[in-house]
Amino acid sequence: xxxxxxxxxxxxxxxxxxxxxxxxxxxxxxxxxxxxxxxxxxxxxxxxxxxxxxxxxxxxxxxxxxxxxxxxxxxxxxxxxxxxxxxxxxxxxxxxxxxxxxxxxxxxxxxxxxxxxxxxxxxxxxxxxxxxxxxxxxxxxxxxxxxxxxxxxxxxxxxxxxxxxxxxxxxxxxxxxxxxxxxxxxxxxxxxxxxxxxxxxxxxxxxxxxxxxxxxxxxxxxxxxxxxxxxxx
Amino acid sequence: xxxxxxxxxxxxxxxxxxxxxxxxxxxxxxxxxxxxxxxxxxxxxxxxxxxxxxxxxxxxxxxxxxxxxxxxxxxxxxxxxxxxxxxxxxxxxxxxxxxxxxxxxxxxxxxxxxxxxxxxxxxxxxxxxxxxxxxxxxxxxxxxxxxxxxxxxxxxxxxxxxxxxxxxxxxxxxxxxxxxxxxxxxxxxxxxxxxxxxxxxxxxxxxxxxxxxxxxxxxxxxxxxxxxxxxxx
Numbered sequence: 001x002x003x004x005x006x007x008x009x010x011x012x013x014x015x016x017x018x019x020x021x022x023x024x025x026x027x028x029x030x031x032x033x034x035x036x037x038x039x040x041x042x043x044x045x046x047x048x049x050x051x052x053x054x055x056x057x058x059x060x061x062x063x064x065x066x067x068x069x070x071x072x073x074x075x076x077x078x079x080x081x082x083x084x085x086x087x088x089x090x091x092x093x094x095x096x097x098x099x100x101x102x103x104x105x106x107x108x109x110x111x112x113x114x115x116x117x118x119x120x121x122x123x124x125x126x127x128x129x130x131x132x133x134x135x136x137x138x139x140x141x142x143x144x145x146x147x148x149x150x151x152x153x154x155x156x157x158x159x160x161x162x163x164x165x166x167x168x169x170x171x172x173x174x175x176x177x178x179x180x181x182x183x184x185x186x187x188x189x190x191x192x193x194x195x196x197x198x199x200x201x202x203x204x205x206x207x208x209x210x211x212x213x214x215x216x217x218x219x220x221x222x223x224x225x226x227x228x229x230x231x232x233x
Numbered sequence: 234x235x236x237x238x239x240x241x242x243x244x245x246x247x248x249x250x251x252x253x254x255x256x257x258x259x260x261x262x263x264x265x266x267x268x269x270x271x272x273x274x275x276x277x278x279x280x281x282x283x284x285x286x287x288x289x290x291x292x293x294x295x296x297x298x299x300x301x302x303x304x305x306x307x308x309x310x311x312x313x314x315x316x317x318x319x320x321x322x323x324x325x326x327x328x329x330x331x332x333x334x335x336x337x338x339x340x341x342x343x344x345x346x347x348x349x350x351x352x353x354x355x356x357x358x359x360x361x362x363x364x365x366x367x368x369x370x371x372x373x374x375x376x377x378x379x380x381x382x383x384x385x386x387x388x389x390x391x392x393x394x395x396x397x398x399x400x401x402x403x404x405x406x407x408x409x410x411x412x413x414x415x416x417x418x419x420x421x422x423x424x425x426x427x428x429x430x431x432x433x434x435x436x437x438x439x440x441x442x443x444x445x446x447x448x449x450x451x452x453x454x455x456x457x458x459x460x461x462x463x464x465x466x
Contacts, residue, residue: 012234012238015245015248016248016249016251016255018249019249019251019256020255022249022252022256023255027260163259164458164462165458214462222455222458225397225451225455226451229398229448
């Protein structure tokens with residue numbers, strides 16, 4: 001990540017955000033917990049059922065899992081849209097070009113001709129062809145304002161966020177509390193497994209309760225902390 | 234912290250570490266929990282009873298709480314010693330000079346003529362006049378290797394670390410799970426309150442059980458996460 005900052009893909013506050021993620025991942029025991037696995041399965045179903053799925057990509061996501069994000073976008077036939085928290089024309093170009101250098105095709109984000117209602121800054125800007133018309137949006141490492149605005153705009157929102165009680169996790173329809181490089185390949189794999197089974201996809205979505213699932217994450221974190229404590233005693 | 238990185242006081246991995254701290258602080262509700270308050274009180278007693286107390290200062294600690302650290306060192310009559318994780322002669326000079334610009338006198342760390350046993354890197358280096366001969370060492374934001382080595386070297390170790398199950402927190406004699414800019418002024422204030430009361434200082438130290446106190450921190454974190462979850466429901 002330090003190297004990605006030198007390249008300009010990641011900004012200094014992105015490094016701090018990455019550290020926050022590391023701490024939360026530590027609390028999970030750096031594994032995909034069962035409730036995260038379930039959320040990843042539901043996410044795969046929802047992305048496959050979508051008419052216009054979009055995956056948003058910010059600097060940290062591009063730095064951490066470029067190939068994984070590109071692979072997922074191909075499997076579920078989703079658009080990739082670069083959407084930065086610390087936005088500048090130069091940095092958008094940098095991140096788009098980086099994804100393209102890793103094999104991405106037709107990355108959106110250079111043209112931002114749509115404004116999400118409910119956000120008072122240029123973070124409201126996005127692509128009409130991407131987020132603007134999307135029905136399902138996968139938001140890895142997204143801030144709370146944008147997550148809430150996407151939900152209010154009527155999108156189905158799938159978040160990947162290591163903080164189970166962040167505004168993003170609270171706002172999303174499906175909150176995946178897992179580290180990005182574990183979560184994305186898992187979703188891709190589940191998408192493969194669900195490809196032929198529309199009934200199973202439908203059952204997964206209708207049986208899922210996001211708030212209950214986040215409660216299970218908290219229970220697992222609490223158990224893990226107690227275990228860490230006792231194992232080091 | 235981004236500005237401190239531009240000055241060279243903080244390194245990129247220091248920003249990531251800072252983010253980890255932010256996440257753990259979030260789990261505490263960004264307050265000084267009762268077990269942290271107790272640990273700060275015990276730390277004050279222990280530092281006042283010390284013959285040769287030393288406060289170690291790394292880049293992040295210098296960036297976050299320079300004046301607070303200097304004030305504490307004066308009140309408890311402790312030496313300040315700069316001890317970096319990412320060490321270079323230039324950066325040691327930079328951090329020493331920064332502390333001096335904030336009012337510190339006789340900062341140690343430029344001359345490292347003592348080697349802590351049990352560490353295979355140049356992180357073992359320290360000052361004989363400081364850590365080398367210290368009986369009590371306050372280590373804000375320290376890594377696990379050095380914390381363990383200090384304990385093995387027979388020092389009484391007081392850690393300030395937002396991760397209650399880190400190796401540092403586990404190794405220390407007194408583990409303060411609190412944010413640095415809250416913890417240091419609290420210790421300073423407690424030192425003032427305990428100045429005339431040797432019996433109280435002694436009682437605080439003998440009645441303190443670090444492992445039990447860390448267990449109380451975990452209980453409070455778990456309670457806080459459940460509260461966050463329910464308040465956002």
